Amino acid sequence: MCGIVGYIGNREATEVLIEGLSRLEYRGYDSAGIAVYDNGEVNVRKYKGRLNVLAEHLKQDSLAGSIGIGHTRWATHGEPSDRNAHPHTNEEGNIAVIHNGIIENYMKIKEWLIEEKGIEFKSDTDTEVIAHLIDHYYEGDLMKAVYQAIEKMEGAYAIGVIAKSEPDKVIAVRKDSPLIVGLGEGENFIASDIPALLKYTRKMHLIENDEVVLLTKDGVKIFNELGQEMDREVFNVTWDADAAEKEGYEHFMIKEIHEQPKGISETLMRRLDKEDNIVLDGIKLTNEDLENINKIYIVACGTAYHAGLVGRFAIEKFAKIPVEVDVASEFRYRDPFIDEKTLFIAVSQSGETLDTLAALREAKRKGARILSIVNVVGSSVARESHDVFYTWAGPEIAVASTKAYTTQLTAFYMLALHMATIKGNMDREQYLQILKELKTMPEKAQSLLKDFAEIQHQAAGHFNNESVFFMGRGVDVHVAHEASLKLKEISYINSFAIAAGELKHGTIALIEKGTLVVALATQDRLYDKMLSNIQEVRARGAYVVAVAKEGNKEIEKTADVVLYIPDTMDELSPILSIIPLQLFAYYVAVARGTDVDKPKNLAKSVTVE
Secondary structure (H helix, E strand, O other): OOEEEEEEOOOOHHHHHHHHHHOOHHHOOOEEEEEEEEOOEEEEEEEEOOHHHHHHHHHHOOOOOOEEEEEEEOOOOOOOOOOOOOOEEOOOOOEEEEEEEEEOOHHHHHHHHHHHHOOOOOOOOOOHHHHHHHHHHOOOOHHHHHHHHHHHOOEEEEEEEEEOOOOOOEEEEEEEOOOEEEEOOOOEEEEOOHHHHOOOOOEEEEOOOOEEEEEEOOEEEEEOOOOOEEOOOOEEOOOOHHHHOOOOOOOHHHHHHHOHHHHHHHHHHOOEOOOOOEOOOOOOOOHHHHHOOOEEEEEEOHHHHHHHHHHHHHHHHHHOOOEEEEEHHHHHHHOOOOOOOEEEEEEEOOOOOHHHHHHHHHHHHOOOEEEEEEOOOOOHHHHOOOEEEEOOOOOOOOOOOOHHHHHHHHHHHHHHHHHHHHHOOOOHHHHHHHHHHHOOHHHHHHHHOOOOHHHHHHHHHHOOOOEEEEEEOOHHHHHHHHHHHHHHHHHOOEEEEEEHHHHHHOHHHHOOOOOEEEEEEOOHHHHHHHHHHHHHHHOOOOEEEEEEEOOOHHHHHOOOEEEEEOOOOHHHHHHHHHHHHHHHHHHHHHHHOOOOOOOOOOOOOOOOO
């Protein structure tokens, strides 16, 4: 959500900024712009639309400076437009600011600036107040003015600032929104995510909350909120930048769907010793620890929340520990009971989801132990947790999460098995039986990716549907919710998921001739009940696409089409059953001509509440 890039050095800043922003397009945006110090002036170019709109304008109107800041905006205040695009400047245009996040008290500041200073605002954004506030405090020391400005600002933000009067520096600030610094030789960078800088450097500083950064081309200094300089280790990025490229696939999303077998295998096999014991990196969970825990909360958003629902099922099934799952954006506001006997599990692909971070901090403040399941090493959620379980999904670029979900499921199964053995709720034979089946998941997932002609056929036949129902029972309900989310976020079809047993309590009134219903029937003990539910909707004219295990042929008598997954334990089926439905969502979206990797109004890393 909003991409930030800044550069100071000897290269053409415009080239670096456009390149960096192109690597952040997955975050979602509606406009783009840059500010470059060129020929004694801070020059701003910004336009509504995709980054290529800005790039095309710059071919005719180039900026030649070697210091600048760039931004891709996801609208929160003010509609997408040229004037609301970042960067924003003060009235004279000699201070430029980019900003990711929300200034919650911006209206109060804006009214004061208008009434007391007579400022005329050019945009509807909260960001513009930052430029005017810095200008108000500026008396020849940009760093001091920035400090004074952020003292007045409430909310979440990562900002980058350049000024005409101090053309040898870039200043950046982080508060609750992601920010990194890239280190080069005779050049330095800022960005909101690592991929933006991998073309230029693998040496990074991970900026902490409430820190201010001073960049010159020759060095980087990091200061805390009191202005004290901080020491910071260099973080060396080890993953391959090519992993973030499409590698011949039409979209990142389909590439990432195909990367799931590898991600599942990496997440699992890296944590098994020679005796098939689960070794959870540095996580120390003893029986005494678990006996001292009286409540587990799993808190997340979107796809990670759906993974958490399956995680609850696994932990309660295997470890016999009660678990509550909550949406992070609601968690803090219901005043949940948390103390030192609470285990709080935060789940986030990016590790920067602001709602999840806020819930984590609230739980931590109340004494809970924090364990996070995260895909990005060194992310905020990871750094602020007591224990971290990293998923080995690799970089996920498409906004619609796929491989992060299946690796999060794998992580939850491993946690559940680990807890079960520690507590003595599962004997060695049962443990090895489940683990043996879990180890087959990469191969079985791969088999689902070899032939999906039927899925493409169904997508071609149903891409014009404007409403789709997903239903299931047991753990299939949680997969139905994730499958529905995948379809709606990239195809814009109005889809939703229900527990099949709830059909009779209202939803069946919406079923009519031609309604598409996707029915998950992978749970052996609930199989007959699902057949009855399918018959209920078929009797009212629905067209049913079912997902079932190989061998369960009876379902062919009630469903119009059956997509089969390899036979497996009921408990582990979500890893497999989601894959054909991810593919269905993808091919429907392609058929509808949507922007699959960057769906409208959505962002990869949601860094505002």
